[in-house]
Amino acid sequence: MTYNFDPDRWYEDRRRALEARRDAGDIDDAGFSKELDDLDRRYDEMVKRLDGTFRLPEPNSRSRP
Numbered sequence: 017m018t019y020n021f022d023p024d025r026w027y028e029d030r031r032r033a034l035e036a037r038r039d040a041g042d043i044d045d046a047g048f049s050k051e052l053d054d055l056d057r058r059y060d061e062m063v064k065r066l067d068g069t070f071r072l073p074e075p076n077s078r079s080r081p
Contacts, residue, residue: 021066027059031055034048034051034055
Protein backbone atom coordinates (compact mmCIF):
# COMPACT_ATOMS: atom_id res chain seq x y z
CA MET A 17 0.00 0.00 0.00
CA THR A 18 1.29 3.48 -0.77
CA TYR A 19 0.59 6.90 0.58
CA ASN A 20 -1.44 7.54 -2.58
CA PHE A 21 -3.95 4.84 -1.69
CA ASP A 22 -7.53 6.10 -1.85
CA PRO A 23 -9.86 3.89 0.21
CA ASP A 24 -12.97 5.57 -1.22
CA ARG A 25 -11.88 4.80 -4.76
CA TRP A 26 -11.03 1.22 -3.72
CA TYR A 27 -14.54 0.87 -2.31
CA GLU A 28 -16.27 2.37 -5.35
CA ASP A 29 -14.29 0.17 -7.77
CA ARG A 30 -15.29 -2.96 -5.87
CA ARG A 31 -18.89 -1.87 -5.51
CA ARG A 32 -19.12 -1.26 -9.27
CA ALA A 33 -17.67 -4.74 -9.85
CA LEU A 34 -20.35 -6.24 -7.58
CA GLU A 35 -23.06 -4.30 -9.43
CA ALA A 36 -21.71 -5.55 -12.76
CA ARG A 37 -21.81 -9.16 -11.50
CA ARG A 38 -25.41 -8.67 -10.37
CA ASP A 39 -26.40 -7.01 -13.65
CA ALA A 40 -24.78 -9.86 -15.61
CA GLY A 41 -26.73 -12.41 -13.57
CA ASP A 42 -23.66 -13.91 -11.88
CA ILE A 43 -25.18 -13.17 -8.46
CA ASP A 44 -28.75 -12.54 -7.39
CA ASP A 45 -29.99 -9.69 -5.19
CA ALA A 46 -29.49 -11.74 -2.01
CA GLY A 47 -25.91 -12.58 -3.01
CA PHE A 48 -25.28 -8.96 -3.91
CA SER A 49 -26.57 -7.83 -0.53
CA LYS A 50 -24.40 -10.36 1.31
CA GLU A 51 -21.27 -9.43 -0.64
CA LEU A 52 -22.00 -5.72 -0.23
CA ASP A 53 -22.27 -6.19 3.54
CA ASP A 54 -18.87 -7.91 3.49
CA LEU A 55 -17.40 -5.12 1.36
CA ASP A 56 -18.76 -2.49 3.77
CA ARG A 57 -17.23 -4.37 6.71
CA ARG A 58 -13.84 -4.64 4.99
CA TYR A 59 -13.94 -0.94 4.08
CA ASP A 60 -14.77 0.10 7.65
CA GLU A 61 -11.94 -2.05 9.05
CA MET A 62 -9.49 -0.62 6.53
CA VAL A 63 -10.45 2.99 7.24
CA LYS A 64 -10.05 2.42 10.99
CA ARG A 65 -6.52 1.11 10.41
CA LEU A 66 -5.63 3.94 8.04
CA ASP A 67 -7.00 6.59 10.40
CA GLY A 68 -4.63 5.43 13.13
CA THR A 69 -1.54 5.33 10.94
CA PHE A 70 -0.62 8.99 10.92
CA ARG A 71 -1.16 10.03 14.52
CA LEU A 72 1.62 12.08 16.00
CA PRO A 73 2.63 11.55 19.59
CA GLU A 74 1.73 14.18 22.14
CA PRO A 75 4.56 16.72 22.60
CA ASN A 76 5.28 15.63 26.18
CA SER A 77 4.60 11.92 25.76
CA ARG A 78 8.27 10.83 25.64
CA SER A 79 9.65 9.38 28.80
CA ARG A 80 12.72 11.18 29.98
CA PRO A 81 15.70 9.48 31.63
